[in-house]
Amino acid sequence: MLVKTFGSAVYGVDALPITVEVNVDTGINFYLVGLPDSAVKESQQRIEASLKNNGYKLPGKKITINMAPADIRKEGSAYDLPLALGILSASSQIPETDIEDYLIMGELSLDGGVQPIKGALPMAITAREQGLKGFILPAANAREAGIVEGLNVYGVENLNEAVEILIHPESAEPIEVDMREAFETQVDQHPIDFADVKGQENVKRALEIAAAGGHNIILIGPPGVGKTMLAKRIPTILPPLTLEEALETTKIHSVSGLLQSNVSLVTQRPFRNPHHTVSDVALVGGGSNPKPGEISLAHNGILFLDELPEFKRSVLEVLRQPLEDRIVTISRAKISVDYPSSFMLVASMNPSPSGDFFKPGESSDSEFAVRRYLAKISGPLMDRIDLHIEVNPVPFEELRSRESGENSENIRNRVVRSREIQTERYRNEAGIHSNAQLTPKLMKVYCEIDSAGEALLKNAVDRLGFSARSYARILKVARTIADLDQSENISTTHLAEAIQYRSLDREGWLAG
Secondary structure: OEEEEEEEEEEOOEEEEEEEEEEEEOOOEEEEEOOEOHHHHOHHHHHHHHHHOOOOOOOOOEEEEEEEOOOOOEOOOOOHHHHHHHHHHHOOOOOOOOHHHEEEOOEEOOOOEEEOOOOHHHHHHHHHHHOOOEEEEEHHHHHHHHOOOOOEEEEEOEHHHHHHHHHOHHHOOOOOOOHHHHHHHHOOOOOOOHHHOOOOHHHHHHHHHHHHHOOOEEEEOOOOOOHHHHHHOHHHHOOOOOHHHHHHHHHHHHHOOOOOOOOOOOOOOOEEOOOOOOOHHHHHEEOOOOEEOHHHHOOOOEEEEOOHHHOOHHHHHOOHHHHHHOEEEEEOOOOEEEEEOOOEEEEEEOOOOOOOOOOOOOOOOOHHHHHHHHOOOOHHHHHOOOEEEEOOOOOHHHHHOOOOOOOHHHHHHHHHHHHHHHHHHOOOOOOOOOHHHOOHHHHHHHOOOOHHHHHHHHHHHHHHOOOHHHHHHHHHHHHHHHHHOOOOOOOHHHHHHHHHOOOOOHHHHHHO
């Protein structure tokens, strides 16, 4: 008897439908074809034990299972459940059912328990697009898949529950998740606040500008001045995730297996903080079976690289293309996948190997040592960072002050207002949502400056040796400063402040 059911394979951040054909015939043997990997081939032993421990049996006949399309590699143990249910149906151990109306995925334990899987959200989206009636999957992933409207999602704890849904679908209750309610009740909740930060008003201003325009930023200062503390608070002043952004982010975390059990949506902007020993594959994504890297896990959020010069140069160089294109393509001999990587880069570093920049005394670093230390970061990468901010130690009087700084909510309100101006301005520009995303062509339209501004910018470029890319970054930052001031035009004041945030370029810094 031939029975068909459906599974799904995740490629990139999307899922492809997989047809599982189970045929039980006279003879003896177990054949599993369709380009399965080792984990899929091992399913026979898991399925046999699971069936036996739940009152069923693996038929002593010829069992042929085809997983189509055969040219797509099937990976992982999540196909156990559709294979097991297909065998039960094809061998008539359960009554005839509408098994072909369901997408089924789940890893089986030897006792019949169903273990969580990766990629439940993109699989649910695929099931809806196929017009399937329901999705049977592990209970731990049910809320994640349940946010897809127009699809009945059934979470099961074990094999018997899945069989019961197939036999008695009328008595099965699909999980119901109000996506908008789940999003609105959890979005914009942060345990930390900028009010905790003493002093550093100039740095807070720079971070506000970076958040308002989506600009990349680097904090440079000696150890202990609060660079990491400030960076960790940037998500508290970013605009809350939109529902569309939350779905995009959730898909990436879903295929990476990072969603917590019974979590339906990622409602906070990601803050990824990889250690400086991270490999280039772990950062950008890839591997023999491509997976999202840290830059994709930071999509719609923050990628924080602490102690930037300590990262391997090869690792830092792979950031250059994603920073510009906001997407990364992983190519292998048989597959090419795209991962979104629209993130805000926040980096920090000491100004010199010892952390003391030309500090008088025996422990101060030579200019040669400083130059060698900074040379670990290439010029092209530094050019792609819009704001270079020097962070100085906070005076004792400010540390002891009982007065709190401005809280994150007030700063975020200004940031949101600025982002709304940008959204309205770029409403007809495809793929452009913030000033940091402006192309050279669009900059000619939206970043016009008067003759006084041109003279100021020319003088700065000539004196400090800025590159053409630095020149473009200054204009983008000035556009953001003008938006924060709710000014339609970029003034010399806005340009002067933007130039100030490039003053730590290598030439100007060491010359000062």
